[in-house]
Amino acid sequence: MRVAVVGQGYVGLTAALGLAEQGHRVTGVESDPARLAALEDRRIPFDEPGMDGLLDRLLAGGGLRFAATLATAGPGPDAVVVAVGSPPTPTGRPDLRHVHAALAQVAALDPAPSLVMVKSTVPPGTSATWLAGARGAPLRDRYVYSPEFLNQGAALEDWRHPARLVAGLSGPGPLPLVRELYRGVEAPWVVTDPTSAEVIKYAGNAFLATKVSFAADLVTLCEGTGADIDAVLTGTGLDPRIGPAFLRAEAGYAGSCLPKDTRALAHWARLTGHHLPVVDAVATSHQTQLLRPVRILTEHLGAARLLAGETTVAVLGLRYQTWTDDLRDAPCQTLLPELAASGARLRVWEPSLTPERITALFPVAEVAPGPDRALAGAAAALVLTDWPELLGADWSALARLMRPPRLLVDTKNCLPPAALTATGLVYRSMGPRRPAAGTGPG
Numbered sequence: 095m096r097v098a099v100v101g102q103g104y105v106g107l108t109a110a111l112g113l114a115e116q117g118h119r120v121t122g123v124e125s126d127p128a129r130l131a132a133l134e135d136r137r138i139p140f141d142e143p144g145m146d147g148l149l150d151r152l153l154a155g156g157g158l159r160f161a162a163t164l165a166t167a168g169p170g171p172d173a174v175v176v177a178v179g180s181p182p183t184p185t186g187r188p189d190l191r192h193v194h195a196a197l198a199q200v201a202a203l204d205p206a207p208s209l210v211m212v213k214s215t216v217p218p219g220t221s222a223t224w225l226a227g228a229r230g231a232p233l234r235d236r237y238v239y240s241p242e243f244l245n246q247g248a249a250l251e252d253w254r255h256p257a258r259l260v261a262g263l264s265g266p267g268p269l270p271l272v273r274e275l276y277r278g279v280e281a282p283w284v285v286t287d288p289t290s291a292e293v294i295k296y297a298g299n300a301f302l303a304t305k306v307s308f309a310a311d312l313v314t315l316c317e318g319t320g321a322d323i324d325a326v327l328t329g330t331g332l333d334p335r336i337g338p339a340f341l342r343a344e345a346g347y348a349g350s351c352l353p354k355d356t357r358a359l360a361h362w363a364r365l366t367g368h369h370l371p372v373v374d375a376v377a378t379s380h381q382t383q384l385l386r387p388v389r390i391l392t393e394h395l396g397a398a399r400l401l402a403g404e405t406t407v408a409v410l411g412l413r414y415q416t417w418t419d420d421l422r423d424a425p426c427q428t429l430l431p432e433l434a435a436s437g438a439r440l441r442v443w444e445p446s447l448t449p450e451r452i453t454a455l456f457p458v459a460e461v462a463p464g465p466d467r468a469l470a471g472a473a474a475a476l477v478l479t480d481w482p483e484l485l486g487a488d489w490s491a492l493a494r495l496m497r498p499p500r501l502l503v504d505t506k507n508c509l510p511p512a513a514l515t516a517t518g519l520v521y522r523s524m525g526p527r528r529p530a531a532g533t534g535p536g
């Protein structure tokens with residue numbers, strides 16, 4: 095099939111590469127000139143394992159090309175995939191302007207494509223409303239809402255081996271073409287209507303956010319009881335009905351989608367007068383959990399000292415996962431402005447970003463070229479990323495560079511508590527941690 099994929103972000107580029115690899119002739123449509131230029135220059139505009147080689151191969155083989163607009167994407171595509179962003183607005187409502195603009199461009203195509211697949215995450219009812227309108231009605235029997243579930247850092251692998259394929263259709267007509275588009279991808283299918291498919295997407299992310307939030311409640315429970323958070327999470331997650339995934343002690347959930355989609359659901363509930371108490375509680379509790387590291391810093395350093403601008407806090411890492419450079423809704427976006435507003439002087443080390451990029455993101459922060467320079471003279475440190483450089487560091491030497499109280503707040507629970515305490519650091523994690531008792535016999 096000739097396929098145009100509108101939007102070449104994490105989802106759209108993955109779809110373009112995946113579909114071209116499956117043998118379709120694909121045009122990736124990207125309206126951002128810098129992103130388009132990077133792709134035409136065979137550069138992946140973000141960190142995603144495995145994409146570089148595949149992009150080279152597909153461009154060389156002619157199965158993939160890029161264009162700035164759908165109208166210039168080549169003669170009449172058989173299928174158009176819409177994968178543009180649906181970012182949050184301040185109230186939580188997703189901003190659907192890109193989705194509507196892309197759909198308007200699809201509706202203007204002559205001849206009309208045989209299949210229109212929307213992958214962008216949109217609130218329940220969005221497809222039905224569009225299909226009932228003047229532009230959408232003619233495409234009703236060609237439309238499918240097929241949400242995307244990929245994880246950043248494993249995007250291509252998730253495309254090739256998804257846990258499920260969801261097709262939300264108004265009628266059975268387009269199903270053979272949807273199957274043809276996904277040919278070669280093996281997964282259980284859920285064939286349903288567009289609104290149910292939209293709900294499935296939100297349900298998945300809201301459930302994962304609930305699990306992360308529940309783990310955050312366990313952190314609080316462990317802080318209140320003195321229980322060991324590592325043992326509690328392992329002991330809970332080993333129940334196969336619960337499972338260890340997304341049961342991690344962190345300061346709230348992060349990333350481009352869990353926070354945005356949970357807020358979008360809570361907003362939908364407020365707007366429509368339907369009560370979703372669990373989702374509401376998750377979205378609210380997330381705001382509190384996010385600030386846990388700041389609470390720990392303030393408790394140990396004293397709000398007055400912070401306010402007086404006497405305290406330097408070293409921030410070690412900005413990424414929320416080592417494997418993705420996407421900082422949308424990463425904890426650093428909340429924590430650094432919050433600490434700066436409380437008077438702390440910030441010094442940031444982030445090995446994957448240039449000093450210019452760090453300064454552009456956080457103009458108030460000083461940039462350090464290494465953990466040692468970040469920690470020199472700092473009274474406290476905040477570990478936001480479990481970078482190997484930190485896991486393998488000589489913490490005795492690093493601790494000596496710091497000033498009392500030498501507080502280290504490990505938001506990823508990635509460093510060994512006993513070894514760090516032995517260096518003279520005051521080690522604080524997300525919940526109390528003790529040397530592992532293990533899960534083996536005896």
Ligand SMILES: NC(=O)C1=CN([C@@H]2O[C@H](COP(=O)(O)OP(=O)(O)OC[C@H]3O[C@@H](n4cnc5c(N)ncnc54)[C@H](O)[C@@H]3O)[C@@H](O)[C@H]2O)C=CC1
Nearest residue numbers: 101102103104105123124125126178179180192214215242
């Ligand atoms: N990032 C992720 O891991 C996942 C994202 N999603 C959803 O997929 C959608 C896309 O997400 P991302 O790829 O992260 O977004 P993104 O923001 O990284 O990429 C969107 C791209 O679309 C381009 N664009 C916008 N309007 C356009 C138009 N009319 N023509 C051509 N290009 C246009 C933008 O310039 C941008 O490069 C969102 O709705 C998101 O919620 C779903 C699953 C996973």
Ligand SMILES: O=C(O)[C@H]1O[C@H](OP(=O)(O)OP(=O)(O)OC[C@H]2O[C@@H](n3ccc(=O)[nH]c3=O)[C@H](O)[C@@H]2O)[C@H](O)[C@@H](O)[C@@H]1O
Nearest residue numbers: 242243244245246306339340341342347348349350351352
């Ligand atoms: O809709 C989306 O955009 C995507 O959102 C998340 O993917 P992603 O944004 O890449 O982020 P994750 O790696 O899932 O991390 C989200 C949060 O969960 C936490 N997490 C992740 C994995 C884990 O095992 N445990 C855990 O607590 C992370 O630290 C982070 O706070 C979902 O996992 C994807 O299935 C979904 O497609």
